[in-house]
Amino acid sequence: MSADLRGLDGPTVRADVARGARTGEPEVVYAAGKTPAQTLTAVRALLEGGVAPVLVTRAEAEHLAVVADAYPQAAVHAEAGMLVLAPLAPLDDRLAGRVVVVTAGTSDLTVATECAVTLEALGERPTVLADVGVAGLHRVLDVRDTLAAADVVVVVAGMEAALGPVVAGLVAAPVVAVPTSVGYGAAQDGMTALHGLLSACTPGIAVVNVDNGLGAALLARRIVRAGDRRHGGWE
Amino acid sequence: MSADLRGLDGPTVRADVARGARTGEPEVVYAAGKTPAQTLTAVRALLEGGVAPVLVTRAEAEHLAVVADAYPQAAVHAEAGMLVLAPLAPLDDRLAGRVVVVTAGTSDLTVATECAVTLEALGERPTVLADVGVAGLHRVLDVRDTLAAADVVVVVAGMEAALGPVVAGLVAAPVVAVPTSVGYGAAQDGMTALHGLLSACTPGIAVVNVDNGLGAALLARRIVRAGDRRHGGWE
Amino acid sequence: MSADLRGLDGPTVRADVARGARTGEPEVVYAAGKTPAQTLTAVRALLEGGVAPVLVTRAEAEHLAVVADAYPQAAVHAEAGMLVLAPLAPLDDRLAGRVVVVTAGTSDLTVATECAVTLEALGERPTVLADVGVAGLHRVLDVRDTLAAADVVVVVAGMEAALGPVVAGLVAAPVVAVPTSVGYGAAQDGMTALHGLLSACTPGIAVVNVDNGLGAALLARRIVRAGDRRHGGWE
Amino acid sequence: MSADLRGLDGPTVRADVARGARTGEPEVVYAAGKTPAQTLTAVRALLEGGVAPVLVTRAEAEHLAVVADAYPQAAVHAEAGMLVLAPLAPLDDRLAGRVVVVTAGTSDLTVATECAVTLEALGERPTVLADVGVAGLHRVLDVRDTLAAADVVVVVAGMEAALGPVVAGLVAAPVVAVPTSVGYGAAQDGMTALHGLLSACTPGIAVVNVDNGLGAALLARRIVRAGDRRHGGWE
């Protein structure tokens, strides 16, 4: 095509250094809708632009293989369709936010892993608590103290997502809720969980998109870092 | 109109005695979409047909006034848009089903009342527990024993309706769940609560239509009476 | 991933003995969203925890093969994507609930089978009546006596699901209605059947999620057992 | 406004004589969204253009009053929001189509009346059977012979509209189904009835819009007249 695809030779693969500096967020290559080759090109450009960390998300096995082949040091999380390059060094205990990621069922673990891997790539040290469904309320009560000690709780839940309002009623911290597409029929691919979390009368719930573990991580990190900025950091 | 409105002179106001005998259910005059005069005509026909009890539901003040004027003995429940005539005698303690009606918020009380009034008109003796929201989980735990002792629990909840799966996880009895239209925005007039209750992974939840307190009562009664039929009644 | 996946080494595969004891329900491993290996791990943990029965649902052939390979005694119901281990002994005639599962079409049989297999695993002895569509009303009338004698009727119907309200008008027992995803276009993958069953004016219908044969079985069993609890069991 | 509202002085109120001649349909003034004065202007133009009959539908009391004031001979059907002028002479017994209009509940009568009044204005002689709900199947069976003798059956039903497929299974004639907005919650203002009727597996159902009694009448008449055209009329 002779159309002037000006963007393709420049901005597409150019690291958006300005935004990174401004918001402290990593560059993420969203692989869905890209070919493996396009994915690799984008990753390469970011790394060569000095961006760190670089995350690839929503990747099929083929995307992961092509990138890992070029960058053997990549940490591949195939079960979550992710790959991490140039991760930040882990923060020490005092600096790392106490982010607890809790899931309602084992089927929600893929999304929770996307969230946890992202946080780790940024140096945070999340804790994951799996399979804490409200059908067995004692499971929730069992981890109550861990939840209460968190700076931010990320709740990952599909179906009716009742875990979200239950947890938000137990803690004083902000709750980031990730509805998942786990379920069928009336669950409507996660839209019922999404709308339920938004309708909950328990205050303090911040909702992100269905299955958006990445977004939950970045929001949780903004929340943790907001406290640091406000208090002048930890010198 | 000269069209042969054959139905209007007959079946419309004729007590469906056959179905009553068959299913044990009362005749209900659904006032929405009827004029007060039509409502009164229907009530009169049922009473003259020997039907008992007769319930009027979804009635505006005008409907209630017209019927109560003609039948001063009517029990009017204006806050629930209901009216009861010819109620059955209360069952004794052993016979009456232990039906516990529990609501998530005070705004759900209208629907819970429709449910409780219907059960009482049929001789049952329901217990109503109001304002047991999951935002304060201790409220749920406080009534845990009452819930566990019920033959049937009716959960009335709007917004995200998380109370439904939480209660269903605490009891062995069937849970009849009534989503309500309490809420706004993503609550979508009760449809989110409806879909959430249907999507819940906790087993044992029987869902009825939004705000359908009447239907919940009739279903709860069928459940209680099914046990009696099976065991040959109480001699 | 170095995140502390605390839940994965514990609660995920730990039998929730407490809830089982409380509600009398079996443990179910929902295979959709789990790998075959995860499925097997969950099954093993439940069996080793002494849980009985153990059901696997929504399983692909691969899940079934992996589990059946490890547990040759498993009863595989491939057409319903199910597998049963450690079933309860069949109840005797007097104890078993008279649960009649009736379907509108042969395409609904998969869901009806999920329901019937679950009831059998719990010792109940369900009866299945297939292909009783309202398009041929005589088919419904032909089985009228069988329906009327049931403790609980489970109606499995897709498309417009008119069988639900028709059956509920013929019997005094509670009707558990399972909308199915049979149909196309305006049937909207079962949501039209779901909403239709919830909108029906015939009272006594308990609706569960689309294609949720398992949930219908567990609800039906709660209803049957509620009667036993109420009457103090059978001597 | 100085814009050239050319259409307003001409086509708006000009009888579309051509289409009437072509399709045999009356001119209908849809009052919703028109002022009473606009309604009267449209009626006057049609009558002066020699059109017959002229129907006004979806009219508020004010519309009806303004038109009836100008044309005292108008037949007003306030309960259906309709008004008829210049009705055609009734057809004799042999010519008139045997159209049976059957409703599921009394709340559906407004729509059924819109249908029946329209048919009568065109000279047909419809029969209306009210309150034939499937909750009491014997009511349907009681009118089975009347239904079977019809040239066309119009079924008017809200909520889950199960009456449509039940009737279509009992007759060989085409069934025109009018979903109504009777119901609440999951009935979604008639959309559930609409989608259910379209999803029914019983063949032979022609669906029109929610509450569209007028459209059902015109469709029923096209069906009756198609037979006449085909057979060369009645000599």
Next chain:
Amino acid sequence: MSADLRGLDGPTVRADVARGARTGEPEVVYAAGKTPAQTLTAVRALLEGGVAPVLVTRAEAEHLAVVADAYPQAAVHAEAGMLVLAPLAPLDDRLAGRVVVVTAGTSDLTVATECAVTLEALGERPTVLADVGVAGLHRVLDVRDTLAAADVVVVVAGMEAALGPVVAGLVAAPVVAVPTSVGYGAAQDGMTALHGLLSACTPGIAVVNVDNGLGAALLARRIVRAGDRRHGGWE
């Protein structure tokens, strides 16, 4: 499974001779959701029960192959997923209904073929006019006389389905409209066409489900036969 699958040995494959006699409709085996073997079993039972014609619809290649292998005389219409056995003899010119099936685009031809094949199997002799989209209005005007001469017009159209109201304004006959799933995005798999056809102000449109060519054929035939019944047939 030891459950008493009583229905499976009887009604499932038993020809519903009663309904056929009552409504004059063929037996249709809907293959979607059935295995090829189940499909063949159903076909065999119908043929052995003396039913004619027998149609198989919504069949994959595998279903068609299995049935055609057992019944080499079957007429296979692979492009429409159909198979016909024991077709009725073609009616003579005077008896056959003049049914014109018109499509908006070539992508709608699959559905139009399902309609036409069904009509032919019943002895009717439909005419198909393809690719008569409103984008080129002259195409519609070109076939205007053919449309005007029809007893029934079947319009098959996807996307916005504007052809439906345009045709209904040109003819006096009933128009059976079949929305199709042709289109994308806002076309919402045919639901926009469906709702548009139901909303059209042109009277005389009978809507059936998305892609339901079979249903359109059976409805069209009921309309044609209603005229015959009314006029006492053709001596």
Next chain:
Amino acid sequence: MSADLRGLDGPTVRADVARGARTGEPEVVYAAGKTPAQTLTAVRALLEGGVAPVLVTRAEAEHLAVVADAYPQAAVHAEAGMLVLAPLAPLDDRLAGRVVVVTAGTSDLTVATECAVTLEALGERPTVLADVGVAGLHRVLDVRDTLAAADVVVVVAGMEAALGPVVAGLVAAPVVAVPTSVGYGAAQDGMTALHGLLSACTPGIAVVNVDNGLGAALLARRIVRAGDRRHGGWE
């Protein structure tokens, strides 16, 4: 409230002169959701800021009265809920865009008027053709030449909005389509018209929001002025 409502004393009522200069668009005060007093304040600020023209839209009678009281020179279009101040001088014949606004029914005239009044306030001289429904195709053909001569055609249509694709097939000019909320049931408050217009296969249709006559006018004007800019104006 002591919160620093900084925005309220400044930007809220400050004419956005920059955007006006940039895009050539008038400032519009959208009255819905504003009190009459807020509306007047906004109007005053704009006029004092030298903005022209100033339009008030979606206004109730009360809003119009308060503004007209303060500015007697205002041109009030009550039937369209509009008010115009400081209109631009009419362009001469050669400069004014040939914009033809065509409506499907008289009920669509409110929206067409909003469009035409806006264009006139900007100096354009639109032509309005009312009641050109596709049910009477000759009405469309009658105005074919007027449509073909337009620079831009604005189609205003509710229900199924078939007029949009029909007109777009007749002209070479861009068609701006405004779906309206005229209709009921399946028309879904204009959403069916909206989705139908977007799904139409006829190319050249630019869709704006339901009932958005204002937006259609501004888009039409951008189209006309784009030609002027491109050709260097008219001198």
Next chain:
Amino acid sequence: MSADLRGLDGPTVRADVARGARTGEPEVVYAAGKTPAQTLTAVRALLEGGVAPVLVTRAEAEHLAVVADAYPQAAVHAEAGMLVLAPLAPLDDRLAGRVVVVTAGTSDLTVATECAVTLEALGERPTVLADVGVAGLHRVLDVRDTLAAADVVVVVAGMEAALGPVVAGLVAAPVVAVPTSVGYGAAQDGMTALHGLLSACTPGIAVVNVDNGLGAALLARRIVRAGDRRHGGWE
């Protein structure tokens, strides 16, 4: 009614002191669905229980009047349907969170006010920036520094809510986004804004329910206080 409304004499109006202590949130009386008398009863119980602050939201004029009559010291915010009693003392400059509430249009101010009033009642000192729509991008750029200095930014926007992702790209702080019901047609009462905000690729957006200014305030406060807890407070 003789049903045991146990909940009504106790938990309904009993201050949930436990949850307040646990989460630091005020008690809010949601007036929609309550009578003025019920509202006053709830307020009185909370105040007598020593709760502070007490907020009434979604109140009609009548609710506000009844409560203000009993408690003349109440701060009434009629334009936001709110009332505040027993507000907390304002925090000093260092302690108060820098929460900036920014609205896209003046019609969004009601919701922004609900948010700001709630924050003030809790001692925070929010800044409100009104009318910062993306249609005039310079308005956004003008307040860029104020936004960048915030601990939390609350974006209140209806229609397409593009302000949310634009602001989230400009700041490093968490953005709480409140979609509003401002708009019509395709805006779908705020659901389009809601879904758009959830779909935005800009990270760091926490979405709450449509028009939920209260929820945004409580979430913003949890975020601010999380930082304090983490850093051990301010001395």
Next chain:
Amino acid sequence: MSADLRGLDGPTVRADVARGARTGEPEVVYAAGKTPAQTLTAVRALLEGGVAPVLVTRAEAEHLAVVADAYPQAAVHAEAGMLVLAPLAPLDDRLAGRVVVVTAGTSDLTVATECAVTLEALGERPTVLADVGVAGLHRVLDVRDTLAAADVVVVVAGMEAALGPVVAGLVAAPVVAVPTSVGYGAAQDGMTALHGLLSACTPGIAVVNVDNGLGAALLARRIVRAGDRRHGGWE
């Protein structure tokens, strides 16, 4: 099938020369829903009818291969599922419309390419600017001058599509907005972007269907050519 498929032998593959002459649009063969052979037949008929250019869209690799095999001169754009035959000669600089196609992300490039290829086939010379997302507002500001100089701007954006209203606020030209299906969950396959663009308060946005790059191109061309017609062309 013996049905008279009259349309298939004629109009289906006959070039609609009349419409092409009337609207200046190319003939497009929409391959989705056609077999490769049907696609080739349609292409051949158009070329033999003298139509130019001929475009094939929404084609799978197989469609493209079959056509390219028969016509080696075809320009294949596999990444956009397109193929061009008989393109028009490029217009010279003065004549070609300045159409700028701008995308929010690289995932939107497929749709942008469909748009640009179509414009080029018609002789226009579009400019494509990729990856101009609002998350990095500077990217938008960087291309501001290019945007401002355009005759028409085509915005291609998925997810929340905020780029549309932002661009429309920066330019005076008409903006053609193409929502894309890029995104997941609340993005609802592009419907959220679609509804958001229609709800935007920035005026001047013409919306086309989801992923409809072709339609955007044809609309953009109509806009450019409208200016030429109006000004009498370029002599």
